[in-house]
Amino acid sequence: xxxxxxxxxxxxxxxxxxxxxxxxxxxxxxxxxxxxxxxxxxxxxxxxxxxxxxxxxxxxxxxxxxxxxxxxxxxxxxxxxxxxxxxxxxxxxxxxxxxxxxxxxxxxxxxxxxxxxxxxxxxxxxxxxxxxxxxxxx
Numbered sequence: 014x015x016x017x018x019x020x021x022x023x024x025x026x027x028x029x030x031x032x033x034x035x036x037x038x039x040x041x042x043x044x045x046x047x048x049x050x051x052x053x054x055x056x057x058x059x060x061x062x063x064x065x066x067x068x069x070x071x072x073x074x075x076x077x078x079x080x081x082x083x084x085x086x087x088x089x090x091x092x093x094x095x096x097x098x099x100x101x102x103x104x105x106x107x108x109x110x111x112x113x114x115x116x117x118x119x120x121x122x123x124x125x126x127x128x129x130x131x132x133x134x135x136x137x138x139x140x141x142x143x144x145x146x147x148x149x150x151x
Contacts, residue, residue: 054083063088077148084109084143089136098149100126107141 057064063085071078076098084107093113104122111118112134118124126132128150 057082060088075148077146079144079146081105082143082145084135084137084141086138086140088140090134092134093131094133095129095131097128098147099128101146102126103144105142105144107137107139109135109137109141109143111135 052067054065054067056062057066065083065085067081067083069079069081102118102124104118104120104124106120108117108119110116111132114132
């Protein structure tokens with residue numbers, strides 16, 4: 014799908030994903046979002062309205078879910094996070110600072126966080142959007 018075709022379909026959500034040669038565009042049509050999807054942006058509790066998520070797909074039988082997380086400029090978490098599932102994160106836009114490790118994750122960065130791995134706290138001055146896939150070990 015090229016950019017002209019994207020412009021001709023404003024009712025769909027599109028994301029440009031980088032490849033080795035040139036970017037290709039992927040459409041997230043409703044039939045691919047899954048029955049448990051939340052196609053609307055939802056504010057994440059305790060984020061002061063500075064963090065939102067859009068759930069693209071959830072498999073309730075396996076606990077696997079895919080979402081886009083948006084952190085607005087000025088978002089800051091105060092605590093480390095730890096959970097019992099894998100989390101893969103691809104940075105679509107912006108940048109996010111992981112303060113304890115003193116690293117800045119920027120556009121097109123990838124991060125894989127194993128279960129029970131402490132991470133955070135985080136902050137962003139410019140904002141960011143992340144594609145997040147979570148799943149449990151088999």
